[in-house]
Amino acid sequence: MVKIFSSSTVTHFFGLGQWNEFFYLVNSFYYLATLVNDEELGSNFLSYVRVNDEKEIVSIRIANLNSRPLIKQASNYFESVIYFSATLSPKEYYLDLLGGNLKEDNHLFLPSPFPYENRRVYVDYRLSLRYKDRDQTLYQVFSLCRSAIETKKGNYFIFCPSFEYLERMASFFEQEPLENSLLILQHRRMKEEQREDFLAQFQSDNDKTVIGLLVLGGVFSEGIDLLGDRLIGAMIISVGIPQITFERNHLKNYYDSEDDTEHKGFAYAYSYPGINRVLQAGGRVIRSEEDKGFILYIDSRFHSSLYQKIFAELYPDIKRVISTSQVRTQLKLFWKETK
Numbered sequence: 001m002v003k004i005f006s007s008s009t010v011t012h013f014f015g016l017g018q019w020n021e022f023f024y025l026v027n028s029f030y031y032l033a034t035l036v037n038d039e040e041l042g043s044n045f046l047s048y049v050r051v052n053d054e055k056e057i058v059s060i061r062i063a064n065l066n067s068r069p070l071i072k073q074a075s076n077y078f079e080s081v082i083y084f085s086a087t088l089s090p091k092e093y094y095l096d097l098l099g100g101n102l103k104e105d106n107h108l109f110l111p112s113p114f115p116y117e118n119r120r121v122y123v124d125y126r127l128s129l130r131y132k133d134r135d136q137t138l139y140q141v142f143s144l145c146r147s148a149i150e151t152k153k154g155n156y157f158i159f160c161p162s163f164e165y166l167e168r169m170a171s172f173f174e175q176e177p178l179e180n181s182l183l184i185l186q187h188r189r190m191k192e193e194q195r196e197d198f199l200a201q202f203q204s205d206n207d208k209t210v211i212g213l214l215v216l217g218g219v220f221s222e223g224i225d226l227l228g229d230r231l232i233g234a235m236i237i238s239v240g241i242p243q244i245t246f247e248r249n250h251l252k253n254y255y256d257s258e259d260d261t262e263h264k265g266f267a268y269a270y271s272y273p274g275i276n277r278v279l280q281a282g283g284r285v286i287r288s289e290e291d292k293g294f295i296l297y298i299d300s301r302f303h304s305s306l307y308q309k310i311f312a313e314l315y316p317d318i319k320r321v322i323s324t325s326q327v328r329t330q331l332k333l334f335w336k337e338t339k
Contacts, residue, residue, distance in 0.1 A: 072099035161238035204229035240277035
């Protein structure tokens with residue numbers, strides 16, 4: 001049964017502002033539904049419903065698996081198009097998603113305007129952060145992060161692969177605390193006010209070293225601007241691969257079916273979205289031309305050709321580290337040079 005409500009009835013229940021929001025939401029969903037039924041574009045969408053234990057439908061979702069035709073359709077109206085994003089690396093991946101072709105010479109990628117001498121980027125390939133190995137390497141990861149933080153009083157982010165990992169990392173910091181430091185943790189389902197209070201503790205004039213433990217890909221991984229000395233270092237633990245889901249597996253199968261020889265489905269559904277999380281988290285450190293700080297990536301998988309290529313493209317100055325003592329020595333030298 002379909003129930004039809006008049007605008008006056010809906011306004012009575014929702015209020016005018018909520019009614020406008022409801023109208024645009026329904027209108028957007030209707031437009032998506034017309035695209036799903038389009039003969040040419042329909043195959044680029046995945047439509048499915050979620051049901052509860054009683055087999056009742058609780059939500060309807062339309063997922064776009066391939067936005068290239070729609071973007072190209074819009075881009076064709078213009079002589080040139082500029083795409084802005086905090087992360088457009090790797091180039092081949094994003095250019096493909098935007099409907100472009102790397103073999104053509106009609107695109108321009110601009111480098112970062114921030115001076116390399118104001119930052120240090122390190123990667124440690126020694127430690128496996130695969131789920132099955134995390135128990136064995138957790139203390140080594142903790143020691144590595146602790147050594148990096150000890151080199152200078154300041155504010156730091158440590159991005160963990162999950163809340164479970166975050167809590168276990170916190171237990172080590174509580175057992176072996178840094179002198180004159182404050183440890184604060186991201187919690188599940190933090191409200192806006194709680195997020196603001198969390199970030200407010202990262203001030204440039206803090207008397208103590210402030211260590212924030214956060215979840216990679218969470219609310220603090222992007223869109224956060226802590227300028228100057230409000231954040232001077234970030235440690236990113238793991239390659240950030242998303243959990244396996246029904247929708248991501250369909251995305252994987254979709255891109256695998258485009259070309260069986262490339263096998264790019266897993267990369268498009270899992271590896272590249274994980275890379276986006278990793279690079280977004282690292283991007284919290286340098287937010288202006290005057291900012292100074294370091295980024296430390298930790299995971300043996302960063303040694304694979306996929307990540308090596310991306311790091312070489314984005315961080316031509318990246319350095320490999322092989323011990324906690326080397327990290328400590330490198331960072332002490334960096335802070336001395338940037339005084």
